[in-house]
Amino acid sequence: RGGTAEREVPFAKPGSLTRVYAVASGKGGVGKSSVTANLAASLAGQGLSVGVVDADIYGFSIPRMLGVEHRPTQVDDMIMPPVSHGVKVISIGMFVPGNQPVVWRGPMLHRALQQFLADVFWGDLDVLLLDLPPGTGDIAISVAQLVPGAEILVVTTPQQAAAEVAERAGSIALQTHQRIVGVVENMSWLQLPDGSREEIFGSGGGREVAESLTRSVGADVPLLGQIPLDTRLRVGSDEGMPVVLGEPDAPAAAALRDIATGL
Numbered sequence: 001r002g003g004t005a006e007r008e009v010p011f012a013k014p015g016s017l018t019r020v021y022a023v024a025s026g027k028g029g030v031g032k033s034s035v036t037a038n039l040a041a042s043l044a045g046q047g048l049s050v051g052v053v054d055a056d057i058y059g060f061s062i063p064r065m066l067g068v069e070h071r072p073t074q075v076d077d078m079i080m081p082p083v084s085h086g087v088k089v090i091s092i093g094m095f096v097p098g099n100q101p102v103v104w105r106g107p108m109l110h111r112a113l114q115q116f117l118a119d120v121f122w123g124d125l126d127v128l129l130l131d132l133p134p135g136t137g138d139i140a141i142s143v144a145q146l147v148p149g150a151e152i153l154v155v156t157t158p159q160q161a162a163a164e165v166a167e168r169a170g171s172i173a174l175q176t177h178q179r180i181v182g183v184v185e186n187m188s189w190l191q192l193p194d195g196s197r198e199e200i201f202g203s204g205g206g207r208e209v210a211e212s213l214t215r216s217v218g219a220d221v222p223l224l225g226q227i228p229l230d231t232r233l234r235v236g237s238d239e240g241m242p243v244v245l246g247e248p249d250a251p252a253a254a255a256l257r258d259i260a261t262g263l
């Protein structure tokens with residue numbers, strides 16, 4: 001909004017009833033966006049008013065995962081977000097011309113996030129989920145500045161290396177004094193036809209991150225759940241029908257639903 005003063009971020013006002021969760025991971029490809037999209041769809045399915053900000057500049061995958069078919073529109077000087085499966089969605093990819101790769105610098109991302117939070121007509125949200133870029137970049141600091149009450153949700157795989165980087169992502173929250181709501185372990189195992197579980201990426205990563213963060217923040221950081229590998233989750237994401245809605249009986253859907261209910 002050229003020239004005009006920055007609008008206040010409604011979620012930062014004292015007394016805001018919107019719970020804001022910043023979904024973070026140490027590295028890409030662990031399923032952070034899939035978790036965000038499914039939690040959003042699940043919460044909206046419970047009747048809550050839900051919004052998602054896709055700030056993952058390397059991914060832009062949230063609109064596809066949630067089956068968003070429309071573009072944002074402008075009404076007066078506010079941006080109206082498209083809605084899919086009852087979730088209001090804004091993605092930084094919706095504003096990048098032709099989805100051209102952009103070299104994002106910290107201040108640009110901060111400004112984009114500020115606009116997404118303040119200039120989008122969200123209405124009265126119960127829950128706002130922010131899909132952050134992977135890693136411990138400036139964006140986590142921006143979130144803390146723009147929405148001091150935002151809580152961090154850490155996504156990891158069971159793998160040792162992924163757990164270590166996830167832990168570092170969580171330690172940013174320490175510096176910014178944000179509450180870490182918990183850890184989600186994704187890709188925990190593959191259920192074989194005989195009923196046994198193959199732990200493709202090892203085991204224990206989620207619990208390790210939760211325990212280590214608990215020690216470092218001095219408050220309980222729970223392991224909120226473990227999500228198995230499931231082709232139906234991946235297909236649902238590719239087709240814009242989140243597994244929690246399209247295949248609610250899949251174990252991965254049940255795990256995601258339980259995590260959403262526990263938030």
Ligand code: ADP
Binds near residue numbers: 027031059187227
């Ligand atoms: P990130 O946001 O961490 O980069 P994504 O959510 O984009 O990761 O997931 C990466 C890929 O892995 C996607 O194709 C997604 O559909 C797939 N995926 C994520 N979690 C699972 C799972 N539990 N089972 C099967 N495929 C998954």
